[in-house]
Amino acid sequence: MSLPEFKLLRPRKLNEAVEYLSQHGSNLRVLAGGTDLIPSMRQKLFEPQYVLDLRYVAELKGIRPQSANACEIGVLTTLAAIEHSDFLRKHYPVLTEAAATVASPVLRNMGTIGGNICLDTRCLWYNQSLTWRKGCGFCIKKDGDLCHVAPGGTKCWAAFSGDTPPALLCLDAEIEVVSASGPRRIALRDFYTGMGDNYCKLGRNELVTRIFLPAASAGRRGVYRKLRIRGSIDYPLAGVAVALRRLNGHVSDMRLALTAVNPAPVLVKGASQLLENKILDDELAEAVGVLAAKTAKPLTTSALTPEYRREMIRVFTKRAVLAAGRQ
Ligand SMILES: Cc1cc2nc3c(=O)[nH]c(=O)nc-3n(C[C@H](O)[C@H](O)[C@H](O)COP(=O)(O)OP(=O)(O)OC[C@H]3O[C@@H](n4cnc5c(N)ncnc54)[C@H](O)[C@@H]3O)c2cc1C
Numbered sequence: 485m486s487l488p489e490f491k492l493l494r495p496r497k498l499n500e501a502v503e504y505l506s507q508h509g510s511n512l513r514v515l516a517g518g519t520d521l522i523p524s525m526r527q528k529l530f531e532p533q534y535v536l537d538l539r540y541v542a543e544l545k546g547i548r549p550q551s552a553n554a555c556e557i558g559v560l561t562t563l564a565a566i567e568h569s570d571f572l573r574k575h576y577p578v579l580t581e582a583a584a585t586v587a588s589p590v591l592r593n594m595g596t597i598g599g600n601i602c603l604d605t606r607c608l609w610y611n612q613s614l615t616w617r618k619g620c621g622f623c624i625k626k627d628g629d630l631c632h633v634a635p636g637g638t639k640c641w642a643a644f645s646g647d648t649p650p651a652l653l654c655l656d657a658e659i660e661v662v663s664a665s666g667p668r669r670i671a672l673r674d675f676y677t678g679m680g681d682n683y684c685k686l687g688r689n690e691l692v693t694r695i696f697l698p699a700a701s702a703g704r705r706g707v708y709r710k711l712r713i714r715g716s717i718d719y720p721l722a723g724v725a726v727a728l729r730r731l732n733g734h735v736s737d738m739r740l741a742l743t744a745v746n747p748a749p750v751l752v753k754g755a756s757q758l759l760e761n762k763i764l765d766d767e768l769a770e771a772v773g774v775l776a777a778k779t780a781k782p783l784t785t786s787a788l789t790p791e792y793r794r795e796m797i798r799v800f801t802k803r804a805v806l807a808a809g810r811q
């Protein structure tokens with residue numbers, strides 16, 4: 485599959501990138517590592533006139549520890565750099581664990597944390613070649629007006645399938661978004677819309693630049709568990725991130741987030757209240773698993789059945805909570 489024609493823009497500074505965005509934003513795609521964008525362009529899911537290649541903007545790279553073990557991460561930091569960061573492994577283990585499960589080592593060397601946060605949602609009816617989509621029928625997410633997964637509905641249910649955003653949600657991460665009108669900072673939990681088509685709140689002239697991990701999240705124990713068909717390379721078909729503290733044997737400050745089973749990565753509401761100040765046991769972990777399974781809304785967007793994916797959310801949540809509690 486060939487790439488469509490486009491003009492490549494290669495800024496060296498953030499302000500140049502922002503300038504390009506304000507000039508061409510309506511017909512432009514941002515390229516970071518390109519591991520998702522390029523295959524999608526080959527499938528003609530995106531045919532932008534301009535591609536803004538961020539890879540030479542050095543100021544967008546790097547893991548920068550701040551006071552009290554808070555941390556700032558540039559969006560162009562590769563997933564491999566996150567996976568191998570001693571600082572992040574020590575203070576934010578759920579993030580390094582999630583990063584280490586993305587795709588394969590080669591893709592983690594190229595793929596960035598910013599690309600993972602802004603990753604397009606996925607569906608069996610969408611991530612296909614143009615010929616396939618023409619033959620089987622276009623849908624709401626691209627070029628059509630119906631949904632093959634939920635016929636009769638008007639909503640796209642394509643699943644958000646990035647591994648690091650649920651870990652970042654468990655760390656109460658914030659992100660910086662920049663445009664010609666300046667920077668704005670938002671909580672990651674407010675970044676996603678919950679719709680499969682317009683899945684994040686990013687204007688066409690905006691760029692994500694930094695991720696902030698607050699000091700208050702440093703030191704939470706963390707575990708990430710992921711369901712996929714093969715042990716490597718595959719996107720998650722269900723994913724569970726857990727972060728918590730243990731004080732005198734009691735759980736506190738617990739966060740639980742899911743990926744790949746909804747159109748957005750989601751925090752499970754009520755999970756921390758179930759465990760706060762309790763001594764973790766099998767029964768409590770099971771109750772959290774049941775709650776997580778109720779939050780998951782998988783549909784037939786991937787190769788595994790929704791029933792199996794929801795059940796695996798329950799099982800993985802229970803295992804992840806017990807594993808985090810034992811660390
Ligand atoms: C075979 C294969 C397996 C994969 N498996 C997994 C997996 O298991 N888990 C997983 O999470 N991902 C997986 N991926 C997807 C991808 O490799 C990762 O999500 C990666 O982190 C994407 O980062 P990137 O820098 O390559 O993004 P790109 O491909 O460059 O960009 C991805 C999207 O984000 C936008 N974007 C990128 N950076 C910014 C920014 N700073 N501001 C605004 N928009 C931006 C781009 O315009 C594009 O729409 C897989 C990909 C392949 C090809």
Ligand code: SF4
Binds near residue numbers: 626
């Ligand atoms: S969920 Fe429906 S609208 Fe969305 S990509 Fe899949 S088939 Fe298309």
